[in-house]
Amino acid sequence: xxxxQPWASSPAVRRVMQGNRKRDTxxxxxxxxxxxxxxxxxxxxxxxxxxxxxxxxxxxxxxxxAVFVDGCYWHGCPQxxxxxxxxxxxxxxxxxxNRARDAQVDAxxxxxxWTSLRIWEHEPAGAAADRVVAILAxxxxxx
Numbered sequence: 001x002x003x004x005q006p007w008a009s010s011p012a013v014r015r016v017m018q019g020n021r022k023r024d025t026x027x028x029x030x031x032x033x034x035x036x037x038x039x040x041x042x043x044x045x046x047x048x049x050x051x052x053x054x055x056x057x058x059x060x061x062x063x064x065x066a067v068f069v070d071g072c073y074w075h076g077c078p079q080x081x082x083x084x085x086x087x088x089x090x091x092x093x094x095x096x097x098n099r100a101r102d103a104q105v106d107a108x109x110x111x112x113x114w115t116s117l118r119i120w121e122h123e124p125a126g127a128a129a130d131r132v133v134a135i136l137a138x139x140x141x142x143x
Contacts, residue, residue: 028057028069030125035132042067049112054105056116058132063139064114067132068105071121074098080122115139 056066
């Protein structure tokens with residue numbers, strides 16, 4: 001999108017937006033700690049498909065599993081997302097584009113023989129780790 005420039009409703013909102021982390025968020029780090037304590041090893045913020053520009057939060061290359069820890073606000077969690085009152089049109093479009101991109105990423109991974117796992121930030125780290133471990137076991141048993 002040539003000429004597209006994201007905008008915020010105020011300089012204060014812009015500063016808050018710029019301060020949001022792309023990686024190493026609290027939920028992501030909590031999940032990594034639990035998985036690491038269980039002896040699992042993974043790549044952090046890695047590209048499962050090297051010809052794509054996006055990264056997964058955790059990548060288990062041998063099992064071909066890409067894990068994404070999605071923020072409830074940024075990815076439109078059905079349980080927690082509430083559309084903002086300020087600049088609502090912009091944010092509705094932004095969240096819709098994020099969800100469409102997530103679906104495309106999942107489809108790209110599936111087409112390349114990978115499994116994609118999406119974890120919401122509100123999920124407890126232990127429960128999320130149990131899901132990762134269960135899927136890894138299925139993928140490794142099926143290989």
